[in-house]
Amino acid sequence: MQRYLISFDDGAMDHIPDEDFPAVGDASHAVVQQAKDAGVWIFGCGLRTQRASIVATDGTVSDGPFPETKAVVGGFSIIEVPSREDALQWAARIAEACRCAQEVREIMFDPLS
Numbered sequence: 001m002q003r004y005l006i007s008f009d010d011g012a013m014d015h016i017p018d019e020d021f022p023a024v025g026d027a028s029h030a031v032v033q034q035a036k037d038a039g040v041w042i043f044g045c046g047l048r049t050q051r052a053s054i055v056a057t058d059g060t061v062s063d064g065p066f067p068e069t070k071a072v073v074g075g076f077s078i079i080e081v082p083s084r085e086d087a088l089q090w091a092a093r094i095a096e097a098c099r100c101a102q103e104v105r106e107i108m109f110d111p112l113s
Contacts, residue, residue, distance in 0.1 A: 002088035003042065003080045003107040004087035010049055010074035025030070027097035035079060044077030082085060
């Protein structure tokens with residue numbers, strides 16, 4: 001089994017009218033429940049829109065990344081499925097529910113983590 005990160009950029013849902021967000025939330029929660037019922041769900045969440053703090057290797061902290069210049073993750077899901085094709089099928093369900101495109105990336109396996 002492989003783990004996959006399914007994510008979307010901050011602002012990807014900005015086209016959705018405020019009055020539609022309850023329906024988007026219901027649809028998203030339904031897909032999450034389907035993934036849990038199928039035994040593939042690991043974790044997922046949305047991220048608050050804000051600038052992150054960057055901690056350098058020497059411990060210095062700076063503001064960034066800046067949304068104007070760099071893509072910022074707006075939300076993500078982690079699933080564990082047998083194949084990339086399965087991950088893409090789950091991403092399609094999430095994309096439909098969230099009304100925005102999803103990026104799919106395989107997570108590298110590390111037996112020590």
